[in-house]
Amino acid sequence: MNTIPPFGLGTFRLQGEVVRASVREALQLGYRAVDTAQIYGNESDVGQAIAESGVPRQELFLTTKIWVENFGRLVPSLKESLQQLRTEQADLVLIHWPSPKNAVPLPEYMAALAEAKAQGLTRQIGVSNFPIALLQQAIAAVGAGEIATNQVELHPYLQNRKLAEFALAHDVHVTSYQTLAYGRVLKDPVIAAIAQAHGATPAQVALAWAMQLGYSVIPSSTKRENLASNLKSRELRLTEGEMALITGLDRGERVTNPAGLAPAWD
Template structure:
């Protein structure tokens, strides 16, 4: 299993804005696209992919199952609907979007249904999102070690989640970082600004480069073509030990997203 280290996110993008963002990303060389049922933009992503002319096997498409579809009789049908919107026979990765503890559907039922979706060929890989250590372990116990490809979690220089990431790495589960720029808050950080000046880079490139250097996958989004192009350059940035140590000291448990009823008890 492998997860591309750099992809484009589509959270909060819908309609022509989503189509244009994905189109620009694909033209710039992105080949991994992250969407979700709840984003209401799978059809827009599908439109951009279809218009790109890029062969399907050259792309890595991720979607996420929404909480309303966690039951055994709903998950696979809902994924088939996602595939229709995306205009594809399969996705490369399907995630459980939020653990939603207490929503009435046991995690074992949801994970079993997700594994069934993989067995049916609807998705090449499966994983989770926003799971803490205990819930990730429960998911592993259901589907087997080596089956969880990634846990997509909020991570930024202000929220480094070291306990969870260490657990995931020990389990061979790729860490996918979302909100790596903390809703743009890190862009004004003086420490990151100094590192950026040192390397002739942007602060966004430094934050993304930090995550990449730790071995995480990143999925930044933008509606601006120039930002999409600039973000890609983070792949070429080499931060030194002093840079990484300085960023490590920025940890402040600065979580931006923790919706009641959806989020777990965080580690």
């Protein structure tokens, strides 16, 4: 059974003492899911912050992602990640991006990911940045029900509904990253008006919107007040009318589209 927490801490672009402080503060505030990746270069810092937090490992949900250059040595690279994270097992390991130009065939790296799970290196496996066609292939490669989540860019300006519907129809949970679109949606008048009506922040509204649709969110912050504020989004319930207003904001605006890495998007 797929059990992805609805709310967690993202660590993209945070390194050194900055990420250690962010994880430390988040855990103190009550966060219990942390998302990192090999390419972030912060697994050892995340591992250190968790170890020093005093929070028992079994209370945490720890996610990391395999970088494309490690597909040929996926299991050994994951063992190195676990060593840096100071844990014997991840809760979730994702393929970070599809192999560029299919340099490593999809069935090959998905089989290696399934092998990592079989070896007990992770409780669940999944993918990230996979459009429908590749998600379909990934499901075929490892079997129905095996892919716990597809972590994709998803926010009020890029709602990715076609992909989300396909994923959910195939028992693949959706995790939204960039839920705030680098802060762009925070300036939106519709979001601001909804926030004002609830005595909430625009960030809380965007995060609550995604969670109310059934997605998970992993916002990051380096400020304790923002970490605490984001956490409160779990308690915010939007009306059907407010959800419909946010649905109307979709404009296909993608903020993460790295050249040479991005697949053919839906």
